[in-house]
Amino acid sequence: MSAIALTQFNERxxxxxxxxxxxxxxxxxxxxxxxxxxxxxxLFALLLGxxxxxxxxxxxxKAGIEFTARTVLRVGVALLGMRITLEQIAALGWxxxxxxxILVVVTIGCSVLAARALGFSxxxxxxxxxxxxxxxxxxxxxxxxxxxxxPKKERATLFTVIGVSALSTLAMIxxxxxxxxxxxxxxxxxxxxxxxxxxxxxxxxxxxxxxxETGDTATVVKLMRVAMLLPVILSxxxxxxxxxxxxxxxxxxxxxxxxxxxxxxxxxxxxxxxxSLVQGGVNEASRxxxxxxxxxxxxxxxxxxxxxxxxKPILLMVGETVFLAVLVLLLMRxxx
Numbered sequence: 001m002s003a004i005a006l007t008q009f010n011e012r013x014x015x016x017x018x019x020x021x022x023x024x025x026x027x028x029x030x031x032x033x034x035x036x037x038x039x040x041x042x043l044f045a046l047l048l049g050x051x052x053x054x055x056x057x058x059x060x061x062k063a064g065i066e067f068t069a070r071t072v073l074r075v076g077v078a079l080l081g082m083r084i085t086l087e088q089i090a091a092l093g094w095x096x097x098x099x100x101x102i103l104v105v106v107t108i109g110c111s112v113l114a115a116r117a118l119g120f121s122x123x124x125x126x127x128x129x130x131x132x133x134x135x136x137x138x139x140x141x142x143x144x145x146x147x148x149x150x151p152k153k154e155r156a157t158l159f160t161v162i163g164v165s166a167l168s169t170l171a172m173i174x175x176x177x178x179x180x181x182x183x184x185x186x187x188x189x190x191x192x193x194x195x196x197x198x199x200x201x202x203x204x205x206x207x208x209x210x211x212x213e214t215g216d217t218a219t220v221v222k223l224m225r226v227a228m229l230l231p232v233i234l235s236x237x238x239x240x241x242x243x244x245x246x247x248x249x250x251x252x253x254x255x256x257x258x259x260x261x262x263x264x265x266x267x268x269x270x271x272x273x274x275x276s277l278v279q280g281g282v283n284e285a286s287r288x289x290x291x292x293x294x295x296x297x298x299x300x301x302x303x304x305x306x307x308x309x310x311x312k313p314i315l316l317m318v319g320e321t322v323f324l325a326v327l328v329l330l331l332m333r334x335x336x
Contacts, residue, residue, distance in 0.1 A: 019066070047298070056300045100221065123148070128316060136164040142258075175325070234259065
């Protein structure tokens with residue numbers, strides 16, 4: 001039996017190797033460009049992947065690209081749990097936690113309503129709203145993995161990743177100026193930046209560009225938003241189950257395995273027993289998994305499909321971003 005299993009494993013690895021390898025090469029190139037030009041690595045991975053979309057057609061790379069865009073993505077989401085601890089969340093007290101819960105629930109709810117008003121599905125509103133409210137591209141990929149399959153799902157996911165990456169970069173530049181103009185204290189500025197900027201890297205960049213205290217506060221508040229990924233994924237899984245499955249398909253689990261992995265790693269990290277070297281290694285592995293998977297997702301998408309999205313999705317994402325910033329400022333003014 002073991003010999004048969006080993007043979008099957010070797011055959012499966014041989015089939016997947018070309019697609020996985022090209023995804024890794026694209027991810028490495030995107031990382032190099034990101035480090036040298038200061039733009040989001042996810043955006044570079046997407047653009048490079050789109051340029052190589054011909055590889056995802058019929059050929060030796062197709063199976064590996066499919067595997068990377070699906071399974072490697074889920075592994076990366078699970079490993080995100082190593083970024084947060086319960087102690088980090090408790091250190092700031094209940095007010096930032098309440099602010100994060102309110103902004104995530106309200107932003108996603110309003111995004112779903114806005115998406116319906118613009119003629120899109122509720123799931124697209126949940127996808128863009130979740131990416132805006134939680135942690136940008138990582139949240140978009142995680143939600144896409146949990147939401148039901150539909151013909152436009154991959155195009156919607158790619159558009160969302162591109163949108164939040166671009167808007168997060170703009171926010172990293174503009175929001176510190178807004179914080180200074182409003183005369184926010186270092187801690188208040190950290191709460192504002194951590195609660196509004198989409199991606200973790202941009203939050204860190206914006207926060208520490210102001211001061212060490214602002215950077216520390218912004219990072220912890222941002223990690224609180226990352227922690228909200230779990231209940232939102234659970235909600236997406238419930239929606240998937242409620243909509244049913246196609247005949248002959250397996251009913252999806254109530255809580256996807258990658259969400260369970262996310263929770264377990266967050267709990268393990270909260271014990272304080274994880275060496276910083278291991279923690280850093282897992283975080284880096286998570287980053288690589290997400291970059292590699294978004295490169296594969298880019299290769300699976302035709303440029304002409306993205307060109308047909310129109311102005312309405314762009315208006316939706318810009319509106320969600322502005323709404324989130326205004327909501328956070330109002331909540332902070334009301335004492336949260």
